[in-house]
Amino acid sequence: MLSPGTTAPDFTLYSTPDQKVSLSEFKGKRVILAFYPADWSPVCGDQMALYNETLRFFHKHNAEVIGISVDGKWCHLAFSKDRNLHFPLLADFEPKGAVADQYGVFDEKLGECKRALFVIDEEGIIRWSYLSPVGVNPGADGILDALEQMDATVQK
Amino acid sequence: MSLRPPVSEQDHIQGNPGAAIELVEYGDYQCPHCGHAYPIVKQLQEALGDKLKFIFRNFPLSEIHPDARLAAVAAEAASRQGKYWEMHDIIFENQEQLKKSNLLEYARQIGLDLPRFQTDLESSDLMDIVEEDFESGVRSGVNGTPTFFVDGRKYGGSWEPEAFAAFLNSRLKEA
Numbered sequence: 001m002l003s004p005g006t007t008a009p010d011f012t013l014y015s016t017p018d019q020k021v022s023l024s025e026f027k028g029k030r031v032i033l034a035f036y037p038a039d040w041s042p043v044c045g046d047q048m049a050l051y052n053e054t055l056r057f058f059h060k061h062n063a064e065v066i067g068i069s070v071d072g073k074w075c076h077l078a079f080s081k082d083r084n085l086h087f088p089l090l091a092d093f094e095p096k097g098a099v100a101d102q103y104g105v106f107d108e109k110l111g112e113c114k115r116a117l118f119v120i121d122e123e124g125i126i127r128w129s130y131l132s133p134v135g136v137n138p139g140a141d142g143i144l145d146a147l148e149q150m151d152a153t154v155q156k
Numbered sequence: 157m158s159l160r161p162p163v164s165e166q167d168h169i170q171g172n173p174g175a176a177i178e179l180v181e182y183g184d185y186q187c188p189h190c191g192h193a194y195p196i197v198k199q200l201q202e203a204l205g206d207k208l209k210f211i212f213r214n215f216p217l218s219e220i221h222p223d224a225r226l227a228a229v230a231a232e233a234a235s236r237q238g239k240y241w242e243m244h245d246i247i248f249e250n251q252e253q254l255k256k257s258n259l260l261e262y263a264r265q266i267g268l269d270l271p272r273f274q275t276d277l278e279s280s281d282l283m284d285i286v287e288e289d290f291e292s293g294v295r296s297g298v299n300g301t302p303t304f305f306v307d308g309r310k311y312g313g314s315w316e317p318e319a320f321a322a323f324l325n326s327r328l329k330e331a
Binding site for chain 2: 046047049050052053054057083084085086137138139140141144
């Protein structure tokens with residue numbers, strides 16, 4: 001898993017059936033990369049639904065969130081519509097898990113992304129990362145702590 | 157993971173304020189799991205009596221539960237007339253019908269001053285209170301609903317009645 005201080009590898013992945021998103025488009029903003037195993041988790045407050053609600057807190061820190069899993073773009077589209085998500089889900093689908101692998105968070109045995117978080121600064125440097133047990137929703141508090149610390153460093 | 161901020165006078169506290177055990181729930185009035193937890197909490201309150209105080213904080217997931225936030229505001233509005241828990245209960249007992257017209261009907265049933273309640277439903281101060289609850293939940297590591305905290309620590313175990321009662325009883329012995 002890539003550690004803080006590392007430059008976040010750039011990538012370009014499908015966000016909708018006809019649109020691609022690159023990490024480099026977010027220069028000047030902070031980015032929260034949330035790798036997760038699969039769409040359609042069966043609980044109410046799953047991780048992506050939670051981030052959908054905490055977007056307003058992330059935005060206060062000039063941060064955008066991006067979800068990444070190996071699900072295909074059509075699956076993401078249906079999931080995103082169903083949960084009314086207001087941030088992109090990217091399809092690390094072909095070659096499968098290649099981006100997750102670059103970040104050191106691809107589970108080859110399961111063929112899914114691990115549940116991992118990266119907070120990337122305005123210059124594209126990873127400033128915080130966290131690997132959660134796969135069955136545990138890591139929530140948003142760690143991300144917000146990291147963003148607050150980054151704010152404090154900027155002010156100094 | 158611990159509760160931040162801790163329980164204070166700002167919270168809605170049911171039961172003996174000096175109770176040995178403090179149970180906090182972060183819940184969403186439209187969440188079916190919270191609806192399932194509602195009678196369980198009642199059972200625990202009954203079993204533990206004055207040894208338990210119960211605090212409810214709002215954690216509406218508005219994008220998947222579009223009526224949850226207004227229901228939370230409705231409970232806060234009822235609180236302004238001293239009937240928070242009456243509203244809390246009637247909402248959970250009817251959680252499949254939480255449109256504004258339903259909430260007004262519940263307000264009537266529990267005997268609220270309706271014009272005042274209706275004005276309070278639009279109050280930005282009450283919406284702020286709900287939002288503060290939500291933010292405190294996020295900062296406390298709430299990642300879905302219901303999430304319980306026992307004596308300030310996030311409870312990761314089962315909240316089905318037997319398991320939860322056993323856990324609370326074990327806390328009681330330690331206290």
